[in-house]
Amino acid sequence: MPLDDLTDAALTADTSLATLDRMDPSARPRLALLHPVFAMADALPGEASLGAVADAIGLPVAALLATAGGAIRVEAPAGGCGCSCSTH
Numbered sequence: 001m002p003l004d005d006l007t008d009a010a011l012t013a014d015t016s017l018a019t020l021d022r023m024d025p026s027a028r029p030r031l032a033l034l035h036p037v038f039a040m041a042d043a044l045p046g047e048a049s050l051g052a053v054a055d056a057i058g059l060p061v062a063a064l065l066a067t068a069g070g071a072i073r074v075e076a077p078a079g080g081c082g083c084s085c086s087t088h
Contacts, residue, residue: 011069013051013061017044020068027068034067035059 011020020027032039035057044053050068054061066072 011050011065013049013054013065015050015068016046017048017050017053018046020050021046024068024070027070030067030070031064034063 017028028038037043037053037057050064051061054064063072
């Protein structure tokens, strides 16, 4: 689904993960760049809302909505190891 269609669907804090997955299958991988819980297939039930997940993981719901909708792009450097490695 094009990002414009997802944005037009007006994601809200009440949007369930199952609905998000149907609307844009690439949304969860984008969200996984904000928090690893989104990368674990069985970690979050489909009926969980974006707002509830945001509260549970301590991220602003606006950040989840913007990232899920494609308004914010998070990019990791190619060949990088993510946030867990040290550059010292």
